[in-house]
Amino acid sequence: MKFTRVAIWFIALVLTLQTTAVFAAKAEAAGAKEIELYLNGSRIHTDTAPYIVPKAGKVMVPLRVIGESLGAFVDWNERSGTVSISGQDTAISLAKGKKTATVNGEPVELEASAEMRNGRTMVPLRFVGESLGMTVNWDEAARAVRLFAASAPSEPSVPSPSVPTPSKPDKPAGDEFRAAWVSTVYNIDWPTKAGLSAEQQQSEFTKLLDDLQDMGMNAAIVQVRPTSDAFYPSQYVPWSKYLTGVQGQDPGYDPLAFMIEETHKRNMEFHAWFNPFRISVDDKMENLAAEHPARQHPEWVVRHQGKLMYDPGIPAARDFIVDSIMEVVRNYDIDGVHLDDYFYPYGEDKEPFQDDAAYAEYNNGQFADKGDWRRHNVDLFVEQLSKKIAAVKSGIEFGISPFGVWRNQKMDPTGSNTAAGLSSYDNLYADVRNWIRSGWIDYVAPQIYWSLEHKTAPYATLVDWWANETKGTGVKLYIGHAPYKLGTSEAGWSSAAGLLSQLDYNRQIGGVSGSIFFSAKDLRKNTLGIADRLKTYYRQ
Secondary structure (H helix, E strand, C coil): CCCCHHHHHHHHHHHHHHCCHHHHHHHHHCCCCCCEEEECCEEECCCCCCEEECCCCEEEEEHHHHHHHCCCEEEEECCCCEEEEEECCEEEEEECCCCEEEECCEEEECCCCCEEECCEEEEECCCECHHHCCEEEEECCCCEEEEECCCCCCCCCCCCCCCCCCCCCCCCCCCCEEEEEECCHHHCCCCCCCCCCHHHHHHHHHHHHHHHHHCCCCEEEEEEECCCCECCCCCCCCECHHHHCCCCCCCCCCHHHHHHHHHHHCCCEEEEEECCCEEECCCCHHHCCCCCHHHHCHHHEEEECCEEEECCCCHHHHHHHHHHHHHHHHHCCCCEEEECCCCCCCCCCCCCCCCHHHHHHHCCCCCCCHHHHHHHHHHHHHHHHHHHHHHHCCCCEEEECCECCCCECCCCCCCECCCCCCCHHHHCCCCHHHHHHHCCCCEECCECCCCCCCCCCCHHHHHHHHHHHHCCCCCEEEEEECHHHCCCCCCCCCCHHHHHHHHHHHHHHCCCCEEEECCHHHHHCCHHHHHHHHHHHHHC
16 A cells, blocks of 8 residues: 555654553652644644554644644534545545544555544554655653644645536626625524425525526525524534524425525625624524434533524534535535634623633633633634645635624724624634734625714725725635615614715725625615615626
């Protein structure tokens, strides 16, 4: 059997570590300091410290080390207890509690299997690749494993012959991205109510697409996982109650497959929209389907302001959410993965988010300020999801639509000249600037739901700030607009002309690549003639 670079790299490491296992095991038993990992002289920090399995004498490390520090693609399937590690043309599979792994389908005996510790998936550090230029040294006195590479490992490719490559609609180069959010939570946009037949749901969706396209839209951003339930058959979460009225009940067809097909028929892009951390819109666990992951893992759940949420500070919960999103990436011909603004929740000024236990368990003394720790958790989530999407389907765009204000200038002199009541950074613990500068997202769509006439958060001020933030980064800027405010008493929304003036401003300043409207229902109602005005505007 031919071992490629990743497999050989791991095998070499186990041989190196084996000679020191007895000494290391004795030190472990004596309560010696934790094992440290170094790559090319730089310390690799882990949420859970590496350790040595008694008797087997094998060093165990968190799965994330393999993916984030050693350059392999990793995946953890909670339900099957299976770990997958891929690098170039090598695929390695380990199962929790099993002493046999596979490398490119061939069985390999193990002395230590994958296992869980402190909510983290731990794997035996036993495969090394000579072709990666790695050498491995065990420093007994320092209790450290030192890894050296002549050059950084190349990006892994993941074999997935059964996965379709996204068929991007043939949009002209330089054309604006023009989309509407299609919200399914509470049946806001589609389906109009739960319990409709499959035929009625399909008829409603095709009419919705026709209406949007007639207004000039070339994309739909559809909420496919509104409350940790799904609009597609999933091995991770139950069927959405917004389809049949009963969570977990099969609607009799695959709505996501149908929606993608119909959207692409119209030469429109389909972006799958996920609300990552929301579990339910009430706080009653008994209302969830029996097989719901929140009922299986109540330790992941926080009750906050009458709702249930996954705690972003728990690594296993973050891993689960990433895996559930990747299920759609692998199995469907989507054009984009889209996240909204819900990370840590709104409303902490009214009710603190109860994550003291997670902070105590997972912070490991790294952050003295809980806010910094929370932002770090969200950063880890965004980075992990970004890298997995790129490894599996590089043609899919990854975009996030944050709250429209990153930070006010009174909190940060580099923030926007606004006085909004809250900010993405300080209240939702979402450091969007970091995501842009790190290249983790392909587009950002700030929800600038204020008019040009707004006093404390003027539309033009915010668009200018976001355009400056994205300039030269390669991250596209789409603006989130608020047609739902048309006809309200708020300044600037008494006429559809106010919203069209925003579109004009986007084009005049440059740096804005498109617009997204919340939501489809509000466009279709044609309040103050907005649908008619958009139809004319975009056709011009």
